[in-house]
Amino acid sequence: MSWPMGEVCRMSGVTSRTLRHYHHVGLLLPESTGPGGLRHYGRRELRRLQRILVMRELGLGLADIRRVLDSEHDEVTALRQHLHDLEAERDRLSLLVETVRRTVDALEENDVSGNPEELFAGFDTDHYTERARTEWPEQWDQAKAAGERITPEEADRMRAEAAEQMTRMAGHLRAGSPPDSPAVQAEIEIHYQQVSLMWAPDADSFAHLGRVYAEDGPWREVYERVAPGLADFQSEAMRVYAERRLSGEDG
Incomplete structure (x- = not known):
């Protein structure tokens, strides 16, 4: 199952401009792109967006977030670390x-x-x-x-x-x-x-x-x-x- 950009914006509070920027810099790619360039995001992409937003709340810049995400291989372990940081x-x-x-x-x-x-x-x-x-x-x-x-x-x-x-x-x-x-x-x-x-x-x-x-x-x-x-x-x-x-x- 996937969700169009507008629905992702509604659920997350992130603007479409921000999602397009994340796509442009390679931080968050859509699962697929439909007719007219409409972006769709699956559950995996939504979880990645959640982690991006968590790290933004913790004060990391986009370049640092990209490095963290690229170095992570175990999603559960990564989320536990984010939870620890938030606490x-x-x-x-x-x-x-x-x-x-x-x-x-x-x-x-x-x-x-x-x-x-x-x-x-x-x-x-x-x-x-x-x-x-x-x-x-x-x-x-x-x-x-x-x-x-x-x-x-x-x-x-x-x-x-x-x-x-x-x-x-x-x-x-x-x-x-x-x-x-x-x-x-x-x-x-x-x-x-x-x-x-x-x-x-x-x-x-x-x-x-x-x-x-x-x-x-x-x-x-x-x-x-x-x-x-x-x-x-x-x-x-x-x-x-x-x-x-x-x-x-x-x-």
Whole structure:
């Protein structure tokens, strides 16, 4: 039994453009191609697509996914390894959520005591490092050069400020403040300045970064567990900021 591309898109949530790209790069070939170039996928191809999506969620790029799939010979063993990786990522995200929640509680209680290392439990930058390196090479080079100049103490301070900014945004969301409100935009200005310490975002790249927060699996998971709706709220606020402050429309 096989399924046409449209049905595969419906079941998986993957766009037809993505499936065509996977075909073009040799990552996922259809089982057959019918009249007019209509692609059909069998169960084997659907399982391969599942594994591709799992590895994308784990932060692998397409080239790395291709190498992994080409090196696998036992499908059951491979899926067990993916399951293990997903469970490890779930545990890491759970730890990260608790880290941010502790920060929220401490800020609400005006408690500045405690071990500062607890602010960063569960953070893993490998996923974002690889994505930045492949998708935004120019910004990656800027951030890498900036990172080499930053002391460990400065890096700790920047991470703490970023965590605090996230919790303040969650407070604005709970209070019902719109993304374009002055208070929310003031927070986005702080976030923009934080990002600018590492690389120079323009209107397009800053708005795109906001979309990454809303669309990327690990980032969205973190934001949503801090406060439901926070990922989209942050993304929209960054879009407004980019349009108003970075596009040159306001002079």
